[in-house]
Amino acid sequence: MNRKKVENKAVISSKDEKSNAAYKQSDSVLNGKSMEMLFQELQMHQVELEMQNDELRIANEQLELQQLKFAGIYDLAPIGYFILDKYGIINEVNNEGVNLLETGKGDIIKNRLQFFVAAEYSDTYHRFYREMLNSGQRQNCHVKMTSKKGTEFYVQMEGIAITPIPTLPLQCDIAVIDITKRVNAEKSLAKTKERLELALEASSAGTWELELDTMKFYLDEFNYQTCAIPGDKFDGKYQTFIQLIHPDDRDMVDQHFRTSLNNQKAIDLVCRFINSSGHMRYASIRGHVITEEGQPHRFVGIMMDISEKRQIEEESARLKHDSQKNIILATLRAEENERRRISDALHDSVSQLLYSIRIKLGTLEDCNDSREVVRNVNELLDMAILETRNISFELAPSILADFGLPATIEELAKRLSTPNMLIKTRIVGFHERLDLQLEIGIFRIIQELVNNCMKHSTADLINIEIKKNRIIEICVKDNGKGFKVEEQEEIPSGSGLSSIKNRMGLYHGHLHIESIPGTGTIVRITLDNDSNQKRTLTNRS
Numbered sequence: 128m129n130r131k132k133v134e135n136k137a138v139i140s141s142k143d144e145k146s147n148a149a150y151k152q153s154d155s156v157l158n159g160k161s162m163e164m165l166f167q168e169l170q171m172h173q174v175e176l177e178m179q180n181d182e183l184r185i186a187n188e189q190l191e192l193q194q195l196k197f198a199g200i201y202d203l204a205p206i207g208y209f210i211l212d213k214y215g216i217i218n219e220v221n222n223e224g225v226n227l228l229e230t231g232k233g234d235i236i237k238n239r240l241q242f243f244v245a246a247e248y249s250d251t252y253h254r255f256y257r258e259m260l261n262s263g264q265r266q267n268c269h270v271k272m273t274s275k276k277g278t279e280f281y282v283q284m285e286g287i288a289i290t291p292i293p294t295l296p297l298q299c300d301i302a303v304i305d306i307t308k309r310v311n312a313e314k315s316l317a318k319t320k321e322r323l324e325l326a327l328e329a330s331s332a333g334t335w336e337l338e339l340d341t342m343k344f345y346l347d348e349f350n351y352q353t354c355a356i357p358g359d360k361f362d363g364k365y366q367t368f369i370q371l372i373h374p375d376d377r378d379m380v381d382q383h384f385r386t387s388l389n390n391q392k393a394i395d396l397v398c399r400f401i402n403s404s405g406h407m408r409y410a411s412i413r414g415h416v417i418t419e420e421g422q423p424h425r426f427v428g429i430m431m432d433i434s435e436k437r438q439i440e441e442e443s444a445r446l447k448h449d450s451q452k453n454i455i456l457a458t459l460r461a462e463e464n465e466r467r468r469i470s471d472a473l474h475d476s477v478s479q480l481l482y483s484i485r486i487k488l489g490t491l492e493d494c495n496d497s498r499e500v501v502r503n504v505n506e507l508l509d510m511a512i513l514e515t516r517n518i519s520f521e522l523a524p525s526i527l528a529d530f531g532l533p534a535t536i537e538e539l540a541k542r543l544s545t546p547n548m549l550i551k552t553r554i555v556g557f558h559e560r561l562d563l564q565l566e567i568g569i570f571r572i573i574q575e576l577v578n579n580c581m582k583h584s585t586a587d588l589i590n591i592e593i594k595k596n597r598i599i600e601i602c603v604k605d606n607g608k609g610f611k612v613e614e615q616e617e618i619p620s621g622s623g624l625s626s627i628k629n630r631m632g633l634y635h636g637h638l639h640i641e642s643i644p645g646t647g648t649i650v651r652i653t654l655d656n657d658s659n660q661k662r663t664l665t666n667r668s
Contacts, residue, residue: 207303212296213288215239215256224303227282230275240301245271245279252284259286259299269306281310309450316443335414337365337426339388344368346430373399373407380412388426391416397433409437455629456564463567470525532566533557536573536591543577548587550577556595561656568630569593569601569654575627576603576650584608584648599634601652609642627652 207224209217220235228235228243244252248270255268265287273279286301336345342365369381376398387394393415400408414428527535533554540550560566573591580589584607592602631638635655642648 207282207305209240209301209303211240211299211301213260213299215241215299218298227272227280227303227305228274229278234275243272243274245273247271255284255286256299259288260297263288269310272303280305280307282306319439333430335412335428335430337384339416339424339426341423342366371400373401375399384426387414388416394426394428397437407434408432409434452633456633459568459630459633460564527566527570528563531557531560532569532593535566535570536593539570539574539577540591543581548581548589550589550591553590553592555593557593561595565634565654568633569599572601572627572630572652573603575624580605580607580648583610586647595656597656599654599656601654602649604647604649606647609644609646609648611644612640612642 204221205223207227208219208221209224210219211217217235217238217240220232225232225235241249241252241256251268252270255266255270259266265285267283267285269281269283271279271281283304283306284301285304286299288297288299290297333346337343338345343363344365344367345363346368365384369377372380380396380398383394383396386392393413395411395413397409397411400410402408409432410430411433412428412430414426417425417427526538536552536554540552544550561569573593577589577591580586580603584605586605586607588606590602590604592600592604594600628638630636631652631654637653639651640648641651
């Protein structure tokens with residue numbers, strides 16, 4: 128009986144051992160397959176990581192290339208650029224800035240820019256820097272600086288305080304333009320003007336006398352030469368003298384004489400004469416009333432020819448106007464170049480990277496559990512790409528250089544039109560291309576006007592009309608809420624009117640605004656196309 132139990136136990140034990148061996152063999156096979164699948168998945172993840180690493184390397188190389196390009200533009204600029212912290216310490220300077228200060232870059236970095244400003248201009252620089260930090264807007268000033276070698280020179284500083292990235296501290300970007308030649312020329316002109324004024328004051332002047340009882344007017348021989356008065360036409364009467372004066376000045380001179388006589392005050396005026404050759408001469412007339420006992424009251428004085436002085440003043444005003452015009456033109460060109468640089472950077476780097484990311488994310492659409500996420504990401508990327516293109520168009524539309532102003536204005540209207548606001552265009556007479564700078568100016572003017580309508584007018588219809596003939600006529604009309612034209616001085620500075628007026632000044636432009644509250648606004652601008660054609664021919668020659 129016991130033997131049977133032992134045999135049964137042995138049989139059962141043998142069966143258990145066989146079962147355990149079979150189970151271990153099956154578990155080993157399963158573990159082998161799991162490890163093989165895990166290994167394959169790890170290999171796939173490794174390949175994906177290597178591809179992502181290659182993409183990151185390419186993106187990093189592109190960013191380094193952009194950085195080198197911008198660094199080259201920064202260092203090769205013909206204007207000194209300085210980057211300062213909020214305490215006025217120089218953190219960066221380009222090659223031109225180093226050349227201006229005539230020292231090494233190591234002697235400039237970590238030093239204050241004010242150390243190079245002449246002592247008598249310290250207050251001007253401090254006010255400029257304080258206003259730049261407090262206002263957050265672009266500021267400018269003229270100061271004298273001294274280089275490391277002691278060379279004195281005058282500069283125009285243009286600066287603005289910005290925060291490039293929210294995580295970075297405030298920095299001040301300052302452009303330093305050498306204007307020493309212009310300042311010296313102005314000083315030379317001032318000295319020349321002063322010497323001329325002294326010479327005129329010290330020179331002999333003709334005398335005149337008016338008898339108040341008889342209104343007889345006496346002139347000596349010098350006045351006939353100095354003021355080019357034809358002697359054979361003067362009979363000694365006051366009214367005859369008044370008739371010899373330029374018709375546009377007669378009433379003014381007569382009123383001055385009568386006011387001086389009635390109030391017993393001195394007279395000091397400038398008037399014009401036309402000589403026998405038809406040339407205009409300017410004369411300065413000064414005098415006062417003399418009263419002597421036993422003698423009739425007399426009005427006596429001197430008269431001198433100031434034609435040359437007036438010509439110099441007019442020439443100085445013209446040169447000043449031309450200088451201001453050249454500065455505005457240079458500023459506008461610099462703005463356009465900066466816009467184009469940013470536009471190219473957005474198009475060539477940011478947009479291309481977004482496309483690359485979108486293509487890469489598209490490979491994940493095969494995963495069933497991530498299709499919705501990928502679809503949403505693609506939609507966001509499409510919006511980002513469209514926004515980048517719109518920004519690129521607003522900054523520097525390449526269509527303007529390639530296809531001209533009409534196509535660009537139509538594209539602007541198409542891009543800015545919405546279901547709630549329609550922009551219509553009508554362009555007449557542009558059969559030939561204008562000068563590119565003029566086309567850019569017209570485009571920027573219209574862009575500013577349309578932006579004003581979109582921001583302030585609450586209009587749902589904007590009409591843009593441009594005509595080109597001898598002059599260029601621009602008309603932008605909206606059906607918005609309008610405003611009182613007499614209060615346009617109170618329009619916020621962000622309206623862009625100052626920018627529009629600066630561009631108009633280059634082409635002898637005129638601005639006219641018609642608006643009544645509740646009836647919309649019409650802005651009409653005319654530009655002199657003839658002066659632009661002359662300028663274009665001069666530049667080409």
